[in-house]
Amino acid sequence: MAFMSNNDDLFDSITMADDRFHVQGYQEGFEEGFRQGTIEGKNHGRLHGARLSVEPCCFFQVSFYHGFAVAWKCLLQNSSDIKARKRLKAVESLVGVIEKYSYEDPQYEKHQEDMERVRAKFRQVCSVLNVSTDFKEYVNGSTDMSF
Numbered sequence: 001m002a003f004m005s006n007n008d009d010l011f012d013s014i015t016m017a018d019d020r021f022h023v024q025g026y027q028e029g030f031e032e033g034f035r036q037g038t039i040e041g042k043n044h045g046r047l048h049g050a051r052l053s054v055e056p057c058c059f060f061q062v063s064f065y066h067g068f069a070v071a072w073k074c075l076l077q078n079s080s081d082i083k084a085r086k087r088l089k090a091v092e093s094l095v096g097v098i099e100k101y102s103y104e105d106p107q108y109e110k111h112q113e114d115m116e117r118v119r120a121k122f123r124q125v126c127s128v129l130n131v132s133t134d135f136k137e138y139v140n141g142s143t144d145m146s147f
Contacts, residue, residue: 062101062115065122069094072129090128097121 069091076088101114126133 062098062118065094065118066098068122069098069125072125087128090125094118094121094125 072091073088073095076084076091079085079088097118101118102111123133
């Protein structure tokens with residue numbers, strides 16, 4: 001008999017409640033997770049985007065560091081002075097760090113860490129060379145430069 005009574009519907013709804021609640025809970029959890037993930041993703045993007053936008057374009061900044069290092073390398077490479085050799089070694093290590101830096105791939109995960117490594121090496125080289133790391137005066141023309 002294909003006849004179904006109210007008792008069968010009641011029994012069926014009780015036995016299938018676990019499956020129904022599982023599916024419903026999964027769907028609600030998925031929707032809430034998607035919503036929270038979107039919010040967190042936007043916040044993460046804003047934070048890291050703001051951090052990157054504060055500094056000049058990394059390509060130009062790294063290019064500046066590279067030009068700085070190459071210029072000093074040219075100035076120091078023909079000197080036989082012991083201090084000049086130490087300075088040259090520091091400059092060459094800056095060039096090495098810059099050459100390892102991957103600024104072309106925007107999806108590169110260690111971009112910030114590598115950029116900090118380049119900046120730290122630049123500051124170290126400036127210290128060894130006894131040169132200021134702040135070039136704003138030179139750019140504005142307020143300081144006389146002599147070699």
